Amino acid sequence: xxxxxxxxxxxxxxxxxxxxxxxxxxxxxxxxxxxxxxxxxxxxxxxxxxxxxxxxxxxxxxxxxxxxxxxxxxxxxxxxxxxxxxxxxxxxxxxxxxxxxxxxxxxxxxxxxxxxxxxxxxxxxxxxxxxxxxxxxxxxxxxxxxxxxxxxxxxxxxxxxxxxxxxxxxxxxxxxxxxxxxxxxxxxxxxxxxxxxxxxxxxxxxxxxxxxxxxxxxxxxxxxxxxxxxxxxxxxxxxxxxxxxxxxxxxxxxxxxxxxxxxxxxxxxxxxxxxxxxxxxxxxxxxxxxxxxxxxxxxxxxxxx
Amino acid sequence: xxxxxxxxxxxxxxxxxxxxxxxxxxxxxxxxxxxxxxxxxxxxxxxxxxxxxxxxxxxxxxxxxxxxxxxxxxxxxxxxxxxxxxxxxxxxxxxxxxxxxxxxxxxxxxxxxxxxxxxxxxxxxxxxxxxxxxxxxxxxxxxxxxxxxxxxxxxxxxxxxxxxxxxxxxxxxxxxxxxxxxxxxxxxxxxxxxxxxxxxxxxxxxxxxxxxxxxxxxxxxxxxxxxxxxxxxxxxxxxxxxxxxxxxxxxxxxxxxxxxxxxxxxxxxxxxxxxxxxxxxxxxxxxxxxxxxxxxxxxxxxxxxxxxxxxxxxxxxxxxxxxxxxxxxxxxxxxxxxxxxxxxxxxxxxxxxxxxxxxxxxxxxxxx
Numbered sequence: 001x002x003x004x005x006x007x008x009x010x011x012x013x014x015x016x017x018x019x020x021x022x023x024x025x026x027x028x029x030x031x032x033x034x035x036x037x038x039x040x041x042x043x044x045x046x047x048x049x050x051x052x053x054x055x056x057x058x059x060x061x062x063x064x065x066x067x068x069x070x071x072x073x074x075x076x077x078x079x080x081x082x083x084x085x086x087x088x089x090x091x092x093x094x095x096x097x098x099x100x101x102x103x104x105x106x107x108x109x110x111x112x113x114x115x116x117x118x119x120x121x122x123x124x125x126x127x128x129x130x131x132x133x134x135x136x137x138x139x140x141x142x143x144x145x146x147x148x149x150x151x152x153x154x155x156x157x158x159x160x161x162x163x164x165x166x167x168x169x170x171x172x173x174x175x176x177x178x179x180x181x182x183x184x185x186x187x188x189x190x191x192x193x194x195x196x197x198x199x200x201x202x203x204x205x206x207x208x209x210x211x212x213x214x215x216x217x218x219x220x221x222x223x224x225x226x227x228x229x230x231x232x233x234x235x236x237x238x239x240x241x242x243x244x245x246x247x248x249x250x251x252x253x254x255x256x257x258x259x260x261x262x263x264x265x266x267x268x269x270x271x272x273x274x275x276x277x278x279x280x281x282x283x284x285x286x287x288x289x290x291x292x293x294x295x296x297x298x299x300x301x302x303x304x305x
Numbered sequence: 306x307x308x309x310x311x312x313x314x315x316x317x318x319x320x321x322x323x324x325x326x327x328x329x330x331x332x333x334x335x336x337x338x339x340x341x342x343x344x345x346x347x348x349x350x351x352x353x354x355x356x357x358x359x360x361x362x363x364x365x366x367x368x369x370x371x372x373x374x375x376x377x378x379x380x381x382x383x384x385x386x387x388x389x390x391x392x393x394x395x396x397x398x399x400x401x402x403x404x405x406x407x408x409x410x411x412x413x414x415x416x417x418x419x420x421x422x423x424x425x426x427x428x429x430x431x432x433x434x435x436x437x438x439x440x441x442x443x444x445x446x447x448x449x450x451x452x453x454x455x456x457x458x459x460x461x462x463x464x465x466x467x468x469x470x471x472x473x474x475x476x477x478x479x480x481x482x483x484x485x486x487x488x489x490x491x492x493x494x495x496x497x498x499x500x501x502x503x504x505x506x507x508x509x510x511x512x513x514x515x516x517x518x519x520x521x522x523x524x525x526x527x528x529x530x531x532x533x534x535x536x537x538x539x540x541x542x543x544x545x546x547x548x549x550x551x552x553x554x555x556x557x558x559x560x561x562x563x564x565x566x567x568x569x570x571x572x573x574x575x576x577x578x579x580x581x582x583x584x585x586x587x588x589x590x591x592x593x594x595x596x597x598x599x600x601x602x603x604x605x606x607x608x609x610x611x612x613x614x615x616x617x618x619x620x621x622x623x624x625x626x627x628x629x630x631x632x633x634x635x636x637x638x639x640x641x642x643x644x645x646x647x648x649x650x651x652x653x654x655x656x657x658x659x660x661x662x663x664x665x666x667x668x669x670x671x672x673x
Contacts, residue, residue, distance in 0.1 A: 006518075136542075274501065
């Protein structure tokens with residue numbers, strides 16, 4: 001029982017990070033129907049910006065952790081959002097209205113560009129950050145050898161993710177920007193004819209997605225303490241899988257998918273073999289897609305005529 | 306095709322003979338230059354570069370200056386093969402590398418076909434020299450020697466304790482873990498957990514919780530420093546005091562950067578530090594003067610080039626086949642001390658010893 005609960009906590013923390021990245025995939029897909037393969041690398045850029053910001057703050061003497069964390073969050077979200085915007089402006093907008101595969105290829109190209117850019121600018125070696133948020137709480141102690149523990153950083157990750165998720169759902173459901181986004185999702189051309197500034201809406205979607213990815217990047221940096229230019233690839237693939245599993249285009253779906261992937265990986269590692277955790281995660285994806293082709297919470301696509 | 310190749314050879318021969326004393330011999334060094342193992346590639350390149358400068362300063366090889374061409378394999382078997390083909394195409398007589406065993410092995414076949422000698426300073430997987438290829442040598446030891454030491458140490462010091470053996474599924478990591486397990490089992494000790502993870506994984510919390518539940522006392526990792534460091538860090542995060550032990554792939558200062566003060570007490574099998582050998586003193590000083598710490602495989606690469614240069618001088622030709630025969634037959638004076646080879650291309654002495662990391666991020670040989 002303790003073991004099960006401990007692994008649940010491990011899985012939730014991992015899944016939350018996947019979920020945050022997955023939101024970016026799902027939003028872009030929802031609005032312009034393309035897979036933004038560079039999103040995983042935006043996440044990586046976010047983690048790097050956060051690390052650099054931490055180092056600068058320490059250098060200028062701001063070491064109070066809550067303040068430093070808040071400033072880093074602000075700086076990283078802002079700068080990463082700019083990257084997200086620039087990627088859309090450079091690589092996707094000129095190709096909108098082109099054939100379906102063009103932006104996809106351009107996205108893969110952008111992903112390679114970002115990876116190589118960070119590798120050249122920051123070097124290929126892994127970058128490390130010593131643990132800033134320490135401390136663990138014992139949740140349950142049944143008097144056995146194994147006690148169920150949750151660390152402060154795990155609490156932070158899970159809470160941040162749920163807070164952002166709630167805030168974001170509210171934004172999409174109840175603000176004018178959210179209404180514009182939903183209008184673009186339904187029919188881009190019609191939305192434009194009815195006075196929605198589609199270019200602005202799409203740009204803002206990329207900005208928001210990148211900002212969320214940067215939060216995931218910060219969490220990743222704080223949790224694991226090790227980043228390199230390649231982390232975006234694996235995280236991107238996992239998050240994309242999460243988005244598809246949850247139903248691509250659906251916000252709660254992305255979150256659910258992220259948590260599921262995290263939990264499947266963790267429980268498979270816990271009870272079967274660590275070696276095959278990715279096999280397990282992807283097998284479940286395949287099984288779900290066979291029975292629910294649009295994912296768990298996805299809406300069946302309406303053929304537009 | 307064959308005639309085209311002959312023409313090529315003839316052209317190369319004309320070029321070679323038509324040049325004067327200031328002609329150059331291009332030699333290759335190959336390893337993961339970018340990528341997450343780039344720090345090892347850097348060690349190889351540093352070692353080769355300084356050896357080259359020293360040899361050139363002493364008049365070169367066969368009165369010709371040496372030039373270095375760097376091949377990048379990103380530790381990827383496919384790219385290693387492509388890099389090997391490219392270096393072969395440039396008609397280098399010898400390549401110093403590669404780093405990862407999983408790269409050295411496929412590359413060695415391309416070199417054997419293309420008439421190129423290969424001396425790896427770092428690939429420790431036994432398979433590398435076990436395939437009866439004419440062109441392979443190494444200046445480092447083999448995983449089975451390393452695994453035997455690791456297994457014996459575990460059996461001697463942790464008998465009756467719970468031991469976990471992990472690997473990263475890479476040729477060298479899994480090879481080392483298997484050899485360690487073999488040695489351990491032969492001494493009558495059975496491990497409590499045997500698992501593999503994937504290179505590049507960052508989240509080991511599930512695995513760590515599992516080891517915690519199994520009450521593991523010491524974990525042996527066949528894998529590189531990034532993952533080993535994360536495993537250690539996440540064990541300490543979960544409040545575990547479990548010891549970590551690993552192979553030579555840990556020999557990178559970055560391990561301590563990842564783990565912080567937790568590095569203290571970590572055990573490692575590695576060649577007895579070449580930096581401390583008397584034969585290396587002068588070269589180490591030269592490296593330090595350039596601001597390079599010749600850690601890890603730097604000096605092994607330096608020694609590889611020394612062996613080749615001496616063998617070429619003795620054979621009076623750069624013809625790879627003749628040089629290979631010469632290397633097998635002779636004794637070579639290197640920064641690592643005197644080296645001689647068996648028929649397979651392995652060094653004839655074992656030089657693995659146990660090391661322990663200290664909390665300040667350095668490591669030192671253990672008194673045994």
